[in-house]
Amino acid sequence: MPDQEIIAERHELRSEEIDRDDLVSTFKERAETTGLGRRSLIKRTLGVALGLVGLSPLLLLRDSGPLPKKYFDTTNWSKGTRLLLDPAGTPIKASDLEVGAVAQILPELPTGTERTLENTGKDAVLLIRLRPEDFNLDPQRLSWTYQGIIAFSKICTHMGCAVALYEQQTHHLLCPCHQSTFDVTRAAKVIFGPAARPLPQLAITVDADGYLVAQQPFTVPIGPSFWERNSSNG
């Protein structure tokens, strides 16, 4: 293999003046022969046509999905919806949960409604049992708990990850995605991280058979924020 360096000259990148002038005059001359410069109708039609082509994605991509309507505002929780253990799918009584325990919960869906990932992404709830004296809640929020059991949406109000890490000693919920930290004793108030809103609390009670049910739907939209979200009541 030769190990002698060799030298090559660089060429000028800029074209010769004469070539540049030639190009301009040729271009002008060719353009002139089309007569387009004088035909404003053709020019305008061309302009409008190109503009319409530019707009066409608005039309063509319209079918890429339905309109969101009120989708982000609602969940499948309503008054009297039973809390089901996930993944067992069985209803749960207060006595099934010891102090310090956490359970992943999904709502009982009306017959005929299928459990989809879309539903789970909105409906997932965490059930946590504390000693009642550990709570630091206002009377209304306290009435949403049942014998020290409190329920929150599991979907992070920051970017929608599942808030799955519960620290039993400190009663903190931590989102593993961006470390937003929520204080369970104070209605999942944000105590650290980028989340700006507490996890929505689900009001719970028991039905006639002693199974845990929702008192009412979530009072605020769950999950991350969106433009249409009315955040006037939290």
Place this chain on the structure above:
Amino acid sequence: MKTSQKVAGATANYVDERTGAAKWLKKNLTKVFPDHWSFMLGEICLYSFIILLLTGTFLTFWFDPSQREVIYNGSYLPLSGVHMSAAYDSTLHISFDVRGGLLMRQIHHWAALIFMSAIVAHLFRVFFTGAYRKPREFNWLIGVGLLTFGIVEGFLGYSLPDDLLSGTGIRIAEAILQAIPVLGSYLAFFAFGGPFPGTAFIPRIFIVHVLLLPGLFLALITVHLMLVWYQKHTQYPGPGRTEKNVVGYPLMPVYMAKAGGFFFVVFGVTAFLGAVASINPIWLVGPYTPGQISAGSQPDWYMGWLDGLVRAAPPLETHAFGHTISWNILIPGLILPGILFTGMALYPFIESWITGDKREHHLLDRPRNAPNRTALGVMSITFILITLANGGNDIIATHFHLTINGIMWFTRISLFVLPPISFVITKRICLSLQRADRDLVLHGRETGQLVMMPNGEMLEVHEPISDAKKWTLTQHQQPGALPAPLPASATVGLKGKLRARLNRANATQVPAPTLTDLKELGDAHH
């Protein structure tokens, strides 16, 4: 004549009569490329891209880009009977039941990491040596485009298996879309074909990942290389090297052998990593479901800085008139990256505006000779490294027994404090190195030999450096010596004042020794 020669001759003749390739080839076989290890970085990008195309094509033979629900019954028993998407199911199939499938997946993923690392390293080389200056601004823009599309391509790639970790990444991407003012919820619904996660997203990103973006890469890389070829490569300064020539080794045989061999080195290293180092073992985390997550959720490294920025954001939202704006998502997720990448793309033009330098540059700068540029580069790297570290703050916290809160506050504060400090320190170091160069040229090298003079004075013997080295250390043109001082007309108005201020800052240099300096010194010594 031997038969082989006859066949070769006939083939060459056949091709040349139809394409006229001989003339072009004759000229280009002896094309000169300058030699430096840092010129290999771009090659690594190209080679890992080829590896990605080859392994990726293999993977498409079995991968099923569908979110249709299936029940797993493959040979990985822990997941037997689990409901999952066809995408996840087929990824498991590739990993456990396709001959060489796991190896190909691992090589593909490793090659992607190497591709992105090499792009970034190549970017550093081009930036710190000023290789983006006229006439190479187009190639700089193409490079910024390749980096941006590379980040997107990588993210889409590791999202395809639809495992718990990657699904979480997609969930975050959806939240960013959703956070865009006015259009957010519509964009999210259109991208996902309805509510998240839906069944449309994986098929859509699949076609973007395997067709649209690779096609774009091919086109951009082709133009990138054609421009390198046509404009000829830059070279480091040295004796005999000028702005008008290129000094190095010919394509045939030296660079054919080097480049060809180097491809196999890159392929070998990637294949070795794929064979021995586990990467993205998706079977451990299970299929995606929005209600679950695994602790220590981390993106690939080239997304880590973005995740770190998002993690560091303060909890800011605006609630007004029945609408919500998430600054905690928009600023770190869209606005800051937008500013960073726009600034990077425009940098060559900004620098040329500040210096007023519109000339062609084929000789590279030694980073110390452009202190402001070098300091700006180090400042940007500092910023990105802090965010990258914060993107792994949970891992750092558990490994080093630190609190997440402590790391987060360190990040929030140091993001503002450390980049300016690193700018100042780097600039000082550059100027010191310039001073050291000056001393070296004027006074020579310290030999470490002490001599006692007859009067008892101790002196260290300095040895002059070679003329070649003197040339290398003094050949550069200092920014201050450019068209500056700027014409008075160019310094009026806010924009002009800013430009004049930046131009002055840029002109801070330790004067490079001149012949006069040398001569004066010589006279003084004798």
